[in-house]
Amino acid sequence: MKNLTFYHAGCPVCVSAEQEVLSFVDQSRFNLSIIHLGEKRDFMDKAKEFGVSSVPALVTEEGQVLHINFGASIDDL
Amino acid sequence: MKNLTFYHAGCPVCVSAEQEVLSFVDQSRFNLSIIHLGEKRDFMDKAKEFGVSSVPALVTEEGQVLHINFGASIDDL
Numbered sequence: 001m002k003n004l005t006f007y008h009a010g011c012p013v014c015v016s017a018e019q020e021v022l023s024f025v026d027q028s029r030f031n032l033s034i035i036h037l038g039e040k041r042d043f044m045d046k047a048k049e050f051g052v053s054s055v056p057a058l059v060t061e062e063g064q065v066l067h068i069n070f071g072a073s074i075d076d077l
Numbered sequence: 078m079k080n081l082t083f084y085h086a087g088c089p090v091c092v093s094a095e096q097e098v099l100s101f102v103d104q105s106r107f108n109l110s111i112i113h114l115g116e117k118r119d120f121m122d123k124a125k126e127f128g129v130s131s132v133p134a135l136v137t138e139e140g141q142v143l144h145i146n147f148g149a150s151i152d153d154l
Contacts, residue, residue: 004101020141024081026103064097068143
């Protein structure tokens with residue numbers, strides 16, 4: 001199983017993107033973690049290290065960042 | 078099978094996003110089409126109708142648009 005992390009902040013754009021990501025990710029092969037950065041502030045530094053600059057964003061195990069649409073800048077969380 | 082369409086323009090950001098999307102989409106449940114808008118100009122109007130404003134973008138069967146990172150504006154293609 002490979003890890004995928006979906007970072008969000010509970011915003012409408014985030015919730016909508018989360019529903020899509022949950023629907024199409026192959027969860028038999030990927031372990032998908034959902035992290036609400038507004039609630040889990042401890043993960044903020046890690047997200048920034050990966051290069052997450054806005055939410056929602058999907059980060060692969062290899063550190064590839066896919067910023068999906070634009071909900072909020074990470075600096076505004 | 079539900080349809081998912083990945084629109085791109087062959088740019089480096091597009092190619093990178095395409096690799097990720099191909100890897101994690103559950104292709105046992107989703108029929109994923111890859112459309113290069115630079116080569117298939119006929120699809121441009123359809124993409125714009127869905128609300129695709131930049132590539133790469135992933136569009137669901139229901140017409141939800143996920144703009145992934147930013148490769149190029151659709152108006153520049």
